[in-house]
Amino acid sequence: MNITNLFKLAISSLFRNKMRTLLTMLGIIIGIASVIAMVSLGQASTKNVQSELSSMGSNMIMIMPARQMRGGVNMGNASSKSLDENDLKSLKNNTVYVAKVSPMVATSKQLVYGSNNHPCSINGVSEDYLDIRKYSLKSGIMFSEEDVKRYAKVCVIGQTVVNELFTNGEDPIGQVVRFGSIPMTVIGVLAPKGQNQMGEDQDNIVFAPYTTIQKRFSGINYFNMIFASATSEEESEMAATEITYILRSNHGIKTGSNDDFEIRTQEELVSSINSINKMLTMLLAAIASISLIVGGIGIMNIMYVTVTERTKEIGLRMAIGARNSDIKMQFLTESIILSLIGGIIGIFFGLILSYGVSKLLNWPFVISQKAIVISFLVCAFTGIFFGWYPAKKAANMDPISALRYE
Amino acid sequence: MSNEILKIEKLERVFRVGSEDVHALRGVSFTVQSGEFVSIMGTSGSGKSTLLNILGCLDTPSSGEYIIDGVSVKSLSKNELSELRNRKIGFVFQNYNLLARTTALENVELPLIYNKDVPAKERRDRAVAALRLVGLEERMDHTPNQLSGGQQQRVAIARALVNDPVIILADEATGNLDTKTSYEIMSLFQDLHGQGKTIAFVTHEPDIANFTTRKICLRDGQIIEDKPIVPLSAIKALEEISKMPTE
Numbered sequence: 001m002n003i004t005n006l007f008k009l010a011i012s013s014l015f016r017n018k019m020r021t022l023l024t025m026l027g028i029i030i031g032i033a034s035v036i037a038m039v040s041l042g043q044a045s046t047k048n049v050q051s052e053l054s055s056m057g058s059n060m061i062m063i064m065p066a067r068q069m070r071g072g073v074n075m076g077n078a079s080s081k082s083l084d085e086n087d088l089k090s091l092k093n094n095t096v097y098v099a100k101v102s103p104m105v106a107t108s109k110q111l112v113y114g115s116n117n118h119p120c121s122i123n124g125v126s127e128d129y130l131d132i133r134k135y136s137l138k139s140g141i142m143f144s145e146e147d148v149k150r151y152a153k154v155c156v157i158g159q160t161v162v163n164e165l166f167t168n169g170e171d172p173i174g175q176v177v178r179f180g181s182i183p184m185t186v187i188g189v190l191a192p193k194g195q196n197q198m199g200e201d202q203d204n205i206v207f208a209p210y211t212t213i214q215k216r217f218s219g220i221n222y223f224n225m226i227f228a229s230a231t232s233e234e235e236s237e238m239a240a241t242e243i244t245y246i247l248r249s250n251h252g253i254k255t256g257s258n259d260d261f262e263i264r265t266q267e268e269l270v271s272s273i274n275s276i277n278k279m280l281t282m283l284l285a286a287i288a289s290i291s292l293i294v295g296g297i298g299i300m301n302i303m304y305v306t307v308t309e310r311t312k313e314i315g316l317r318m319a320i321g322a323r324n325s326d327i328k329m330q331f332l333t334e335s336i337i338l339s340l341i342g343g344i345i346g347i348f349f350g351l352i353l354s355y356g357v358s359k360l361l362n363w364p365f366v367i368s369q370k371a372i373v374i375s376f377l378v379c380a381f382t383g384i385f386f387g388w389y390p391a392k393k394a395a396n397m398d399p400i401s402a403l404r405y406e
Numbered sequence: 407m408s409n410e411i412l413k414i415e416k417l418e419r420v421f422r423v424g425s426e427d428v429h430a431l432r433g434v435s436f437t438v439q440s441g442e443f444v445s446i447m448g449t450s451g452s453g454k455s456t457l458l459n460i461l462g463c464l465d466t467p468s469s470g471e472y473i474i475d476g477v478s479v480k481s482l483s484k485n486e487l488s489e490l491r492n493r494k495i496g497f498v499f500q501n502y503n504l505l506a507r508t509t510a511l512e513n514v515e516l517p518l519i520y521n522k523d524v525p526a527k528e529r530r531d532r533a534v535a536a537l538r539l540v541g542l543e544e545r546m547d548h549t550p551n552q553l554s555g556g557q558q559q560r561v562a563i564a565r566a567l568v569n570d571p572v573i574i575l576a577d578e579a580t581g582n583l584d585t586k587t588s589y590e591i592m593s594l595f596q597d598l599h600g601q602g603k604t605i606a607f608v609t610h611e612p613d614i615a616n617f618t619t620r621k622i623c624l625r626d627g628q629i630i631e632d633k634p635i636v637p638l639s640a641i642k643a644l645e646e647i648s649k650m651p652t653e
């Protein structure tokens with residue numbers, strides 16, 4: 001019996017029991033649809049996180065002091081004073097793969113303007129910080145290198161701060177805001193960035209020259225962190241190596257001793273979040289695939305029923321010259337078609353489902369071609385695996401007793 | 407000129423039921439020549455069906471020799487037996503065994519699907535020709551539940567003819583039919599016999615056996631009688647019963 005005949009035969013026998021065929025397929029449809037939806041949504045979420053992360057900065061590299069252990073007690077990163085002006089200069093002047101560098105000194109103050117006040121964290125940075133972190137200005141200007149040199153009392157503020165302080169709708173540019181007791185002039189307003197992946201408001205921020213923060217607010221001469229950007233994404237790794245080399249030599253660290261700083265590249269962050277996301281996706285897909293197995297068992301069950309129901313037909317076919325393999329292929333084809341058609345419908349519904357959810361969560365809609373191809377193969381496999389035993393049972397029937405079966 | 411279509415020698419068939427042996431056939435031997443119309447008679451349980459199943463290569467004898475169309479069946483593999491059934495044997499059953507919800511034409515085409523020597527485009531023509539032979543050309547699109555018992559049996563006979571087998575094996579082919587329809591079917595078999603077909607026909611009704619050319623009688627798995635007879639005409643028998651008053 002050739003493929004065309006097998007195919008025709010399977011289709012016509014599936015059509016003969018439309019309702020049963022549909023219900024059997026439903027198991028596969030649900031299984032495949034949930035696997036497709038889970039994988040697509042997982043990938044959409046990854047893509048979403050990736051775009052969030054890339055908005056965090058451009059090929060960003062974060063350098064922070066290493067955690068200090070004192071008598072076995074973790075003192076945290078901030079306890080270290082290892083990063084200073086000297087490091088900043090070296091990173092600016094002696095590197096090839098580092099495009100921009102900005103230190104960061106963080107503090108927080110109550111901001112007062114007129115009768116409004118608002119608690120806010122203030123980041124002391126250099127003029128390059130906006131580029132490194134992909135911030136842009138909505139109005140006004142960023143402070144200059146000159147402002148940094150002379151500890152200028154100027155600042156650039158985020159949209160949330162504007163909303164909190166300038167409630168009468170006045171233009172913040174040129175206004176003086178008191179940071180505790182120190183008056184600072186607003187010279188720029190940042191374009192809104194919204195919430196980050198952790199749900200933090202990225203617009204509730206104030207940037208001021210780092211020197212101003214060091215000298216006028218905190219009275220320190222080290223940095224909490226240094227931000228740098230690599231010349232390109234591919235060169236992040238090399239930039240990190242370069243930075244490590246420079247800082248070690250600056251800090252006089254001997255070979256074999258540990259760094260007194262830590263370096264995180266944006267790439268690392270992306271890949272670690274990606275791997276977490278991947279694991280989650282796999283987990284969800286694994287759970288979804290359980291329903292696929294249940295669907296497969298449904299096929300097996302129905303195929304057993306079909307084979308028993310058609311015992312007489314099997315006997316007749318054998319009597320008129322069907323080989324055992326013909327009979328086996330007949331039922332195997334039926335179960336494969338059953339699960340493949342179920343799979344195609346399932347893929348369709350899975351895509352619709354993930355499209356709906358992506359739209360709801362404002363995620364990008366991702367069609368995972370890999371998941372579709374794999375689902376297709378899984379369906380074929382399900383059809384063969386769960387159709388095998390019923391088909392074998394049919395093929396091994398004794399024609400005489402099959403013909404007598406009532 | 408007549409040649410040997412099948413030959414059996416000292417055929418035995420023993421069924422093991424629990425711890426007991428049931429001897430369904432105890433040494434049956436005969437040969438059938440091309441163009442013979444053989445009836446196999448016997449009481450219930452005498453081994454007729456068992457014999458026919460072996461002749462049809464659906465069952466294998468416990469011992470003895472069976473040669474069909476020059477081929478010794480003993481040496482054949484399962485697949486070769488399937489092919490042999492497909493090409494050399496046409497079965498007709500008591501309960502027709504047509505596929506439900508499948509047209510007469512498709513039912514008749516069925517054996518050709520398993521014959522890879524018949525191209526797909528030839529199938530339909532051959533099936534139509536076989537249906538014409540049994541006088542059901544106009545009913546080829548009807549499904550079994552739209553046909554009478556006699557018509558269904560005609561479709562089954564067309565199905566048995568379609569691969570042009572060397573022998574047609576019929577087991578109680580008239581068993582489910584009334585007298586008149588039985589005679590019509592026998593008249594069809596006589597036509598086919600007239601066209602040179604070889605037929606082995608199992609029945610337990612003596613009047614049906616009278617339409618054949620040779621009577622083999624079984625009892626307890628052994629041949630008790632095997633003699634050529636002059637067949638009565640089924641057409642004449644039909645005319646006679648149509649003259650009788652219907653009650």
Ligand SMILES: Nc1ncnc2c1ncn2[C@@H]1O[C@H](COP(=O)(O)OP(=O)(O)OP(=O)(O)O)[C@@H](O)[C@H]1O
Pocket residue numbers: 421422423428429430448449450451452453454455456457610
């Ligand atoms: N599969 C089997 N297992 C055990 N015994 C069997 C089997 N098939 C047939 N027999 C036995 O073999 C003997 C012959 O049976 P068979 O069916 O050939 O009779 P038959 O002549 O066709 O009878 P009937 O006219 O009622 O159809 C019977 O005694 C039956 O019980």
Ligand SMILES: [Mg+2]
Pocket residue numbers: 454455456
């Ligand atoms: Mg019988």
